[in-house]
Structure formats: C-alpha cells, structure tokens
Amino acid sequence: MTTALIPRTLLAACITAAGALTIAVPATAQEKYPSRPIEFVVPWGPGGGADQLARKIGPGLEKALGVSLPVINVAGATGQTGLTKMLTSASDGYSISVFIADTLALQMEPATKWKLADFTPAAIMIQQPSAFMVAENSPLKTWKDVEAEAKKRPLKVGVTGFGSADDLHVLYFNGKGLKMQSVPFPKPAERYTSVLGGHADLVYEQLGDVKSFLDSKQMRPVVIFADKRFPDFKDVPTGKELGHDIIINQFRAIIMKAGTDPARVKAVSDALAKVAATDDYKAWLKEQFADAASFVPAAGAAAFMKGELDAMRKYAPKK
Amino acid sequence: MDNTLVLLAQGFVQVMQPVNLLFLVLGIVLGLLVAVLPGLTLVMGVVLALPFTYSMSVTPAIILLTAMYVSGTYAGAWTSILFRVPGEPIDVPLLWDGYPMARRGEAAQALGWTLLAAFFGGMVAATTMVALSQPVAKIALTFSSPEYFAIIFFGLASVVSLGGGSLANALISLFAGILLATVGVDDTYGAHRFTFDVPILADGIDYLVVMVGAYGLGEVFMRMEQGFRSPQLDKAGDIRTRLPRLKEALAMKATFIRGGLAGIFIGIVPGAGATVASFLSYGIEAQYGKRGHKMGTGIPEGIVAPQVAATASVGGAIIPLVTMGIPGSGATAIILGAFLLHGLQPGPQVFQTSSHIIYAMFASVFVGIVVMCVIGYFATKYMVKVLDLPEVIVSAYVVICCLLGAFAARNSLTDVWLMVIFGIIGYLFERFRFPVTPMVLGVILGPLAETNFMTTMISFENDWTVLFTRPVASVIMCVAIITLIYPLFRYLRQQHKPQ
Numbered sequence: 001m002t003t004a005l006i007p008r009t010l011l012a013a014c015i016t017a018a019g020a021l022t023i024a025v026p027a028t029a030q031e032k033y034p035s036r037p038i039e040f041v042v043p044w045g046p047g048g049g050a051d052q053l054a055r056k057i058g059p060g061l062e063k064a065l066g067v068s069l070p071v072i073n074v075a076g077a078t079g080q081t082g083l084t085k086m087l088t089s090a091s092d093g094y095s096i097s098v099f100i101a102d103t104l105a106l107q108m109e110p111a112t113k114w115k116l117a118d119f120t121p122a123a124i125m126i127q128q129p130s131a132f133m134v135a136e137n138s139p140l141k142t143w144k145d146v147e148a149e150a151k152k153r154p155l156k157v158g159v160t161g162f163g164s165a166d167d168l169h170v171l172y173f174n175g176k177g178l179k180m181q182s183v184p185f186p187k188p189a190e191r192y193t194s195v196l197g198g199h200a201d202l203v204y205e206q207l208g209d210v211k212s213f214l215d216s217k218q219m220r221p222v223v224i225f226a227d228k229r230f231p232d233f234k235d236v237p238t239g240k241e242l243g244h245d246i247i248i249n250q251f252r253a254i255i256m257k258a259g260t261d262p263a264r265v266k267a268v269s270d271a272l273a274k275v276a277a278t279d280d281y282k283a284w285l286k287e288q289f290a291d292a293a294s295f296v297p298a299a300g301a302a303a304f305m306k307g308e309l310d311a312m313r314k315y316a317p318k319k
Numbered sequence: 320m321d322n323t324l325v326l327l328a329q330g331f332v333q334v335m336q337p338v339n340l341l342f343l344v345l346g347i348v349l350g351l352l353v354a355v356l357p358g359l360t361l362v363m364g365v366v367l368a369l370p371f372t373y374s375m376s377v378t379p380a381i382i383l384l385t386a387m388y389v390s391g392t393y394a395g396a397w398t399s400i401l402f403r404v405p406g407e408p409i410d411v412p413l414l415w416d417g418y419p420m421a422r423r424g425e426a427a428q429a430l431g432w433t434l435l436a437a438f439f440g441g442m443v444a445a446t447t448m449v450a451l452s453q454p455v456a457k458i459a460l461t462f463s464s465p466e467y468f469a470i471i472f473f474g475l476a477s478v479v480s481l482g483g484g485s486l487a488n489a490l491i492s493l494f495a496g497i498l499l500a501t502v503g504v505d506d507t508y509g510a511h512r513f514t515f516d517v518p519i520l521a522d523g524i525d526y527l528v529v530m531v532g533a534y535g536l537g538e539v540f541m542r543m544e545q546g547f548r549s550p551q552l553d554k555a556g557d558i559r560t561r562l563p564r565l566k567e568a569l570a571m572k573a574t575f576i577r578g579g580l581a582g583i584f585i586g587i588v589p590g591a592g593a594t595v596a597s598f599l600s601y602g603i604e605a606q607y608g609k610r611g612h613k614m615g616t617g618i619p620e621g622i623v624a625p626q627v628a629a630t631a632s633v634g635g636a637i638i639p640l641v642t643m644g645i646p647g648s649g650a651t652a653i654i655l656g657a658f659l660l661h662g663l664q665p666g667p668q669v670f671q672t673s674s675h676i677i678y679a680m681f682a683s684v685f686v687g688i689v690v691m692c693v694i695g696y697f698a699t700k701y702m703v704k705v706l707d708l709p710e711v712i713v714s715a716y717v718v719i720c721c722l723l724g725a726f727a728a729r730n731s732l733t734d735v736w737l738m739v740i741f742g743i744i745g746y747l748f749e750r751f752r753f754p755v756t757p758m759v760l761g762v763i764l765g766p767l768a769e770t771n772f773m774t775t776m777i778s779f780e781n782d783w784t785v786l787f788t789r790p791v792a793s794v795i796m797c798v799a800i801i802t803l804i805y806p807l808f809r810y811l812r813q814q815h816k817p818q
Contacts, residue, residue: 048656055373055660081522109509156778161507161509163509181778184506184777185774187652189647192644193459194463197461211664215664215666216666
C-alpha cells in the first residue's frame with residue numbers, strides 16, 4: 001500500500017512541478033492550505049498592543065484555519081526586527097505578522113530598508129483614534145484652555161518619539177500658531193507619568209491604551225482626533241469639529257510576504273473576517289475605544305495603508 | 320489598616336493553596352536560574368515566561384511572574400562572587416567586594432551576607448509596599464527626567480572615585496565606556512552613530528557583552544597568564560556556608576537601612592530599576608559608610624549595600640504598578656502586560672474590584688523571599704565546593720558560560736566576537752592597571768544618562784540650570800559633584816605634602 005503510494009506522490013509532484021513551469025496556479029491549488037502550523041510573528045514585546053491583538057485573534061484564527069498559530073515575539077527597532085524576520089522567510093503563507101502604524105511611519109525616512117511592496121496585507125484588524133489628554137487635576141480643562149495657554153507659553157506634550165504620528169500632531173498645531181513642544185518618552189510608563197506628575201501639559205495617546213487612567217479619573221481627553229464624537233466622551237470635541245482635519249489612526253494589521261499566492265492571502269483574510277465578525281471581538285473593539293468598523297479585508301487593506309502613509313506624509317515636515 | 324491586614328492574611332491563604340504554591344516555587348527556581356545565566360537577564364526571563372501564563376488563571380500567573388522577579392535579583396550574586404561573572408547587571412557592584420572575599424577564602428561568608436541582604440531588603444520593601452503604597456506612590460510622580468539624570472550622574476560619579484589607583488585612569492575607562500554606549504541608533508533623534516553599516520551595531524553594543532567579556536573572560540585570561548595556579552583557592556573549600564552572626568549584622572545596621580531605603584525609592588520611580596538601585600546604593604555606601612574608603616577591597620559592606628537595594632527595589636517597583644498602573648521597572652512592565660492580558664487594569668480601582676489578586680501578589684513577595692532564602696541557603700553550601708575543583712576546569716566552565724551568555728542575548732555570533740574582544744580589552748586593562756569597572760559602569764548607565772539628559776534639555780528648552788534649580792535634582796547633583804571633586808582635592812593635597 002505504502003509502496004504504491006510513494007511513486008504516485010512522486011508522479012504527482014513531477015506533474016505539479018511541470019505544471020508550475022507553465023502556469024503558476026495549479027502548483028498551489030493542489031496542496032491544501034494551510035496544512036501545517038503558521039508562524040505568527042509579533043514584532044513587539046509581550047503585553048503591548050500588538051501582542052494583545054495576536055493573543056485576542058489567535059484562538060479564533062486557529063479554529064477558522066484548522067491549524068495552530070504559534071506566536072513569536074520579535075521586538076526591536078520600532079517593529080522592524082520582526083518585520084525583517086517575516087520578510088526573510090519563504091512566501092508560502094506559513095509566516096504571518098502583525099504590522100502597526102508606528103512601523104509604517106518609518107517609511108517617511110528615506111533610509112528605511114523595506115518598502116510597502118515587500119508585503120501583502122491580509123486585513124486591517126483594529127483602528128484606534130488618538131487624543132490629546134490632560135491630567136484630571138490640570139488647570140487646562142478644555143481645548144479652549146489649551147489653545148489660550150499655548151499662545152502664551154510653549155506647552156510640553158509627551159510623545160513616543162520624534163517623527164512619530166504623535167509628533168506630527170504637535171507639528172501640525174505648531175503650524176496653526178500654537179506653541180507646543182514634543183518631549184519624547186519611548187517607554188509608556190514614563191510618558192504617562194510625565195502628564196500625571198505635571199511634567200508635561202498634554203500627552204498624545206490612543207484612548208484604549210490609557211483606559212485604566214480614564215476609568216480611574218486620573219486623565220481625561222480634551223480633543224479626540226476622530227470623525228465623530230464618542231458616546232463615552234460625548235462632551236469632548238473632535239479635531240474635525242474644531243477645524244483640525246488631521247486624523248492619523250493607530251491601526252494594527254495582519255500582513256504576509258509579497259508574492260504569496262493570492263488564494264492563500266484570501267484564505268487568511270477570510271479567516272480574519274470570521275474572527276472580526278464575532279461578538280467577542282466586537283466587544284473587545286469597544287473596550288479598546290476602537291472604531292467599530294475597524295476591519296478592512298485584504299481587498300482594501302493595501303489601499304488603506306497607502307492612504308494612511310499619504311496622510312502622515314501630508315503633515316510631515318518637508319525635508 | 321485592620322482591613323489591610325485581613326486582606327493580606329487572605330492573600331497568604333491564597334498563596335498557600337497547592338497550585339499557587341507550586342507556581343510560586345517554580346517561579347523562584349526559574350528566577351534563580353535566569354539570574355545565574357549571564358545571557359538571560361531577569362527581564363528577558365520574565366518575558367519568556369509570560370506566554371506560558373496566558374492559559375493560566377490570573378492569580379497563579381501573577382504569582383509566578385512576581386516570584387521570578389523576586390529571586391531574579393538574588394542568584395546572580397553567586398556567579399559574581401565565585402567566578403567574577405555577573406549573572407545580571409545588578410550584580411556588577413557585588414563582585415567588586417564579593418570576588419576579592421572569595422579569593423581570600425571567604426566565599427562562604429560572602430554568600431551568607433548576600434543571603435541576609437536579599438532577605439532584609441526584600442522584607443523591608445514588601446512591608447513598605449503593603450503599608451505605605453498609596454502615599455509613597457504620589458511622591459514618585461514628582462520625579463522627572465532632571466531627577467533621573469541627577470541620580471544616574473551620582474551613580475557614575477561615586478563609583479569613579481573608588482577603586483583606588485589613578486583617578487585619571489578611572490576617568491579614561493569611564494569615558495571609554497560611555498563612548499561605547501553611544502554606538503547604535505540614538506534614542507532621541509534616531510541618528511546612526513558608529514554603526515559602520517553593520518546591522519547588529521545599529522542596535523548598539525549590548526552592555527552584557529562588555530560586562531561578561533571584561534569581567535568573566537578577562538579574569539580567565541589573567542589566570543591563564545599565572546598558569547592557573549592561585550594558591551588561595553584551596554582554602555575556600557574548608558569553610559561551610561556561614562550566615563553572619565547577629566552581632567556582625569547589627570554592626571552594619573546603617574548599611575542595611577541605607578541600602579533598603581535607596582532600593583525602595585529607586586524601585587518606586589518609574590525611570591529606574593534594580594540595576595540603578597544596586598549601583599547607587601554601592602555609591603552611597605562608599606561615600607557615607609563607616610568603612611567607605613575600604614570599599615572594593617573585599618568587605619561585607621560592598622556586598623550588603625547593592626544586594627539589599629536590588630531586592631528592595633522589587634517591592635518598590637510594585638507600588639506604582641498596583642496603585643497607578645505605572646510599572647516602576649522593566650520586569651513590572653511585563654507583569655503589567657500579564658494583568659492586561661487577563662483583562663485586569665492595575666490602578667486605584669483594582670483595590671476595589673480585584674483586591675484579592677493584589678493581596679495574593681503582595682503575599683507572594685513575602686513567601687517568595689522566604690522560599691528563595693531557604694533554597695539559597697542549601698544551594699550555596701554545595702556551590703562553594705565548586706571552588707575545590709582545579710582552577711583550570713572551573714575556568715573552562717566560565718568560558719563556556721561567557722560564550723553562551725553573549726550568544727543568548729541577541730542570538731548573534733557578532734556578539735560572541737565582541738565579547739571575546741572585550742575579554743581581551745578587560746585583560747589588558749587589568750594588566751596595565753586601568754580599572755575595568757568604570758568602563759562597564761559607563762556602558763550600563765551611559766544610555767540612561769544620555770536619554771534623561773536629552774529629555775531634560777528638550778523639556779526645559781536647553782536650560783541646563785534646571786538641574787540645579789529643581790530642589791531634589793539640585794541636592795543630588797551637588798552631592799555628585801562633591802563626590803567627584805573631593806578625591807581630586809585630596810590628591811592635590813597629597814602631592815603638595817612631600818615638599
């Protein structure tokens with residue numbers, strides 16, 4: 001039985017190989033995908049936002065795809081170390097990765113070693129609006145207070161680093177005549193302490209990332225950079241209402257290497273769509289103060305990323 | 320207060336449940352292992368353990384990680400004292416006095432002091448954590464980058480003035496270390512510095528490579544030169560592990576208290592962890608201790624001061640984590656991640672909603688310290704026997720340990736070569752009477768000093784006087800400057816005397 005099988009598989013392999021030379025599709029169409037575990041690279045440390053996303057969708061994705069997805073955390077260089085790891089593996093769909101807006105922002109640096117064309121997004125999973133926040137006991141109560149104060153003295157704004165989306169907002173308001181100064185604190189703990197301890201006047205952050213400080217009334221948003229007001233913060237104006245159209249969302253996506261068979265990208269994208277449609281996932285989005293319509297399937301994801309990058313470029317200082 | 324004690328008692332009951340206790344002991348053992356291996360730092364160990372806690376329920380998960388954190392600040396002392404290979408950066412100050420003691424045949428005493436110091440530091444900090452969390456956490460918020468810079472500056476200044484020998488050589492060594500620390504992509508503006516287009520250099524020279532190479536491998540080279548025949552080692556085996564007598568310990572009560580306070584405080588402020596606590600406490604002891612001038616020659620104060628502070632920083636770092644949701648150190652940042660993944664947001668409200676988990680965590684620190692010390696006591700008994708082995712064999716293991724450590728840090732062979740280079744540099748330094756310590760110190764504290772200095776400058780519009788106009792920063796800066804100038808002054812006076 002087994003001896004008969006081997007020549008047959010060999011034969012099949014030869015036919016597939018021959019076929020692959022002429023048309024690319026049959027080669028992959030014959031093998032069921034996925035048939036073995038898929039490596040799930042998280043280019044950030046455990047516990048952070050990117051990691052939480054992977055852990056959240058992992059079980060649902062395993063069920064939908066029928067294989068396990070071991071998560072590997074490869075942190076470093078604003079997510080580029082993990083990205084490089086994914087990009088150096090084969091484009092067979094057995095290595096996927098989380099990709100976030102902070103890493104995309106690096107594209108504005110001409111020296112960046114990778115391009116958008118190096119990978120194919122399978123889906124955008126979460127989009128979180130950001131906000132300027134003050135400490136609860138700050139003398140600046142509303143955006144009006146902030147504007148008035150920023151005309152008198154430079155306000156210090158806690159950001160992740162220069163050139164980040166955070167910094168772009170500060171530069172934008174500098175252009176509008178408000179005096180603000182970005183102060184970089186790469187570690188979240190130090191960034192939050194800066195505003196809670198009164199060392200910075202404002203901090204730029206995604207609402208979901210400082211949920212505990214918002215819930216415990218230690219911080220409060222003064223302006224949210226989103227299309228419409230949030231039910232939880234119905235008294236807080238959006239940037240748009242105030243005439244500041246700048247919206248750079250923090251998004252987190254799942255990507256695969258460029259050149260992966262489109263059918264395989266679609267398989268992953270469909271599985272992600274299933275996960276995103278669950279009530280559990282929707283509840284999580286709400287908890288994270290994320291856009292309820294965060295999910296973008298593979299079809300629109302690449303265009304979405306380009307759009308986000310263009311938005312960043314628009315507000316970036318000209319070099 | 321009564322309420323706190325009741326809750327704490329309930330925490331103890333939880334920790335004593337078989338499953339939780341099992342994870343506590345497991346955490347302690349893992350923490351000890353991670354601390355002993357130079358390539359695996361304490362923070363990395365907690366990171367590696369985190370994924371295993373995803374499927375666990377929240378209380379054992381938090382207990383496991385907390386236990387690892389507690390014991391991770393202790394066991395690195397063993398290799399520091401016995402082999403001059405610091406398992407963690409926090410153990411670097413321990414080897415300055417611990418290793419000379421071991422070479423004199425007092426390894427058992429050195430290990431005994433370490434044990435007592437870890438126990439005392441841990442217990443004092445844990446008590447503070449339970450009793451004073453709320454008020455103490457508020458003070459920590461007043462600290463910002465100028466204060467952090469001042470603390471680190473003091474750390475750099477105080478250690479340079481030690482170690483005897485030439486102050487000029489110490490400064491040269493320190494600046495070499497700081498220069499090494501600048502390699503890589505700069506944290507603030509993202510500029511590439513001395514990277515020569517080598518990818519691994521973009522991430523900087525890992526302090527671990529310098530630390531393990533210069534101390535561990537450098538020492539092996541030194542012994543190789545002497546033909547692996549140092550007579551002192553024979554004595555070590557005669558003595559069994561010995562805890563200090565109560566009288567000896569009481570004589571050093573000031574050292575214990577200073578170290579404990581420094582550790583708790585550095586633990587609480589979010590910008591610094593056990594490493595800074597350890598260095599700072601050693602520096603304080605050298606400046607204000609009764610036998611400060613003898614530090615570095617192999618006296619117990621040099622072991623107690625850094626070890627008390629390192630273990631005390633654990634309790635300190637947990638305070639802002641549970642009261643405000645701000646991690647006080649690298650390891651607590653990971654523990655925060657574990658809380659979040661289990662759907663819990665540490666912060667003021669957590670005392671109302673899930674106080675049982677917080678108090679189980681508190682209790683696990685107390686129980687963890689006891690378990691750690693018991694294991695430590697019995698383990699050291701056998702470890703001292705290692706020194707009975709022929710030196711050449713021990714050295715071979717040290718070399719293997721150094722190579723593994725350098726590779727494990729970033730899975731890179733380049734790091735192994737760098738480590739070997741720093742081993743040679745460390746040997747040459749010793750040979751030509753340049754102290755190694757300031758260089759290692761520069762590599763470890765340099766990046767922290769730079770980042771906090773840059774943040775201060777950006778935050779205060781390039782006005783360096785804030786370092787002297789903000790009260791806390793100003794006091795620390797002045798003390799640091801006196802620390803630097805005083806030896807120079809003394810040196811000049813001695814120069815004049817003979818005439």
